[in-house]
Amino acid sequence: MIYSQEKLHSATSKLVWGPADPALPGVFKIELETEGDLIREARLQTGFLHKGLEKSIEKRNWFTSIIPVDRVDSEASLAAELAFSMAVEEICNIQVPRRAQTIRLILSELDRIGSHLGFLARLSVVAGFETASHYILRERELVLDLMELMTGRRFNFGFFRLGGVAADITEGFIERIHEATRLIEIRLREYHALMIENRAFVDRLAWRGVLSPETIQLKGVTGPCARASGVRWDIRKSDPYSAYEQFSFRVPIGTGARGTIGDGFDRVIVRLEEIRESLIILSHAVDAVPPGDFLAFRTVPDFTVPAGEAYARVESPRGLLACHVVSDGGFHPTRVQWRTPSLANIEIVPELLRGVTLQDVPVILGSLDLSLAEVDR
Amino acid sequence: MRNPFSELEARFGEAVQVRNFGRSNRYVIEATLTRWVEVAAWLRMEESQRIDFLEALTVTELKGRFILSAFIRSHVQGGEVVLRTSLPVPGATERAEIPSLVGVWPHAEAFETELAPLFGIQFTGSRGVGGVRKFFGTYDGFPLRKNFDWLEESGL
Numbered sequence A: 001m002i003y004s005q006e007k008l009h010s011a012t013s014k015l016v017w018g019p020a021d022p023a024l025p026g027v028f029k030i031e032l033e034t035e036g037d038l039i040r041e042a043r044l045q046t047g048f049l050h051k052g053l054e055k056s057i058e059k060r061n062w063f064t065s066i067i068p069v070d071r072v073d074s075e076a077s078l079a080a081e082l083a084f085s086m087a088v089e090e091i092c093n094i095q096v097p098r099r100a101q102t103i104r105l106i107l108s109e110l111d112r113i114g115s116h117l118g119f120l121a122r123l124s125v126v127a128g129f130e131t132a133s134h135y136i137l138r139e140r141e142l143v144l145d146l147m148e149l150m151t152g153r154r155f156n157f158g159f160f161r162l163g164g165v166a167a168d169i170t171e172g173f174i175e176r177i178h179e180a181t182r183l184i185e186i187r188l189r190e191y192h193a194l195m196i197e198n199r200a201f202v203d204r205l206a207w208r209g210v211l212s213p214e215t216i217q218l219k220g221v222t223g224p225c226a227r228a229s230g231v232r233w234d235i236r237k238s239d240p241y242s243a244y245e246q247f248s249f250r251v252p253i254g255t256g257a258r259g260t261i262g263d264g265f266d267r268v269i270v271r272l273e274e275i276r277e278s279l280i281i282l283s284h285a286v287d288a289v290p291p292g293d294f295l296a297f298r299t300v301p302d303f304t305v306p307a308g309e310a311y312a313r314v315e316s317p318r319g320l321l322a323c324h325v326v327s328d329g330g331f332h333p334t335r336v337q338w339r340t341p342s343l344a345n346i347e348i349v350p351e352l353l354r355g356v357t358l359q360d361v362p363v364i365l366g367s368l369d370l371s372l373a374e375v376d377r
Numbered sequence B: 001m002r003n004p005f006s007e008l009e010a011r012f013g014e015a016v017q018v019r020n021f022g023r024s025n026r027y028v029i030e031a032t033l034t035r036w037v038e039v040a041a042w043l044r045m046e047e048s049q050r051i052d053f054l055e056a057l058t059v060t061e062l063k064g065r066f067i068l069s070a071f072i073r074s075h076v077q078g079g080e081v082v083l084r085t086s087l088p089v090p091g092a093t094e095r096a097e098i099p100s101l102v103g104v105w106p107h108a109e110a111f112e113t114e115l116a117p118l119f120g121i122q123f124t125g126s127r128g129v130g131g132v133r134k135f136f137g138t139y140d141g142f143p144l145r146k147n148f149d150w151l152e153e154s155g156l
Helices: A005-010 A053-060 A065-074 A072-091 A096-127 A130-150 A173-196 A197-205 A212-219 A222-228 A266-285 A341-353 A358-368 B006-015 B033-043 B107-119 B150-154
Strands: A011-017 A027-035 A038-046 A310-314 A319-327 A335-339 B016-020 B027-031 B052-062 B066-075 B080-088 B097-098 B123-124 B131-135
Touching: A027 A065, A027 B131, A038 A341, A053 A065, A065 A072, A072 A096, A072 A310, A072 A335, A096 A130, A096 A173, A096 A266, A096 A358, A130 A173, A173 A197, A173 A266, A197 A266, A197 A358, A212 A341, A222 A266, A222 A319, A222 A341, A266 A358, A310 B052, A319 A341, A319 B052, A319 B066, A335 A341, A335 B052, A341 A358, A341 B107, A341 B131, A358 B123, B006 B016, B006 B027, B006 B033, B027 B033, B033 B080, B033 B097, B052 B107, B066 B097, B080 B097, B107 B123, B107 B131
Parallel strands: A038 B131, B027 B080, B097 B123
Antiparallel strands: A011 A027, A027 A038, A310 A319, A319 A335, B016 B027, B052 B066, B066 B080
8 A cells, every 4th residue: 555645644653662671761661642753742651660769768877878878870879979978967067078078079070980981882872883882881891990999889889978988098099090081081082083073973963852051941951961052050160069179170061063052962072071071170189189087987876967957969970969858866867858860851851852753762862861760769 | 147038028028937047058938838839939030039940849747747848049140048838747648738839940840740649749730741750659648758657568
């Protein structure tokens, strides 16, 4: 049977994708109403990964509550650890030693590099460019090795403590950071040649999934996704914490280098630039670790936090991550609630997918670097 | 030191109270439930405030009350503040009704759609324009309330 062009285009259908599908950036369900291969409407459903973290923290004492905090986002867990620690330290009025603050900064930047490299590897796969992912994951291994050297773990680090960090800098860590930063800097140039100068890769992302500054504002989008659209807001600059005020770095924004400002390609470029800035921060920070203690005091199992509340926020690899902690003066937190970047960033997906073709869905979703672990806490 | 919310206090009178937030240098504006959306809209529109960004909306159950805190900031003026209201926690299976902030900050929907099923809160007046549904399972009660017996519910 031969259909006319009009008849083909007028055929609407419903497509349900997920919740478990390798083309999706996490466990969620997406319902698409399509006309031909054009998406007319998109609806998302999340909740499949919900872990009840906020409830389970209420059942723990303050001493062990840092353990589930890592699970907010296992890939970039230090941001959640840091925000939680900072909030409790504010309630208790704990002064964190400067050495501990600098160690926290070093690990947070390593975590950012690792997360961004993971993003690039995942995106290169969904963009049909798997070759690049094998190179990128090699450098990510290097970052994970450094994290393991310092914390003893490759993910879910559990390294930050109330009042500092769990251990001092491991012998040989600083030298290996210098080696790694030099090597990753060289590799970034290779990625540039491999991906950014590659027409096939650029065409998959440029002009795709464009986010305007107005949408960013309305939907509360933060982090590299917002900066790619020209919104120069980074908590490390606007409200510095953990010694960030001591180091000079740029906040890269999207320029529409190959398409238009705020497209998928800009989101890649911004993250590549952020890796470069993190390398600069790291190379300066490891040479500027002040002498002194790495921990203000040792928390004991029956540690109590005075009645009060605090709200702390950090710039996680995906954007603004904040933590509201309330204590009634007892052994357990009364309430711990997170504001995670992906919780807000996922809200733009239905709007971004409207009017695009089916083949672009994985690439657009991949360019947002969503973490469903963050959405379903 | 000048109170940056003297205009707000003059306009809303006893419907608002301004105090400090914990040890930080933020202010908390405590508004009555009936006027909290009105206060939010004033903070959003007033030229001296221009609070255009909702960072987070949190709910705490403390001493038999739900305390809602909106952590808000102005990208234009640079200021930040916490807008707060509270109401008694209703019966175990009843939902609390709270006016939605979606009309003031559309981004509130991300938080409201999450908090509603977990705390048993009906956010009234929400346009519900977003396309992200959150489903956390079916429970006998509301999981994030203090009286929710999660061990019994999980069968442990």
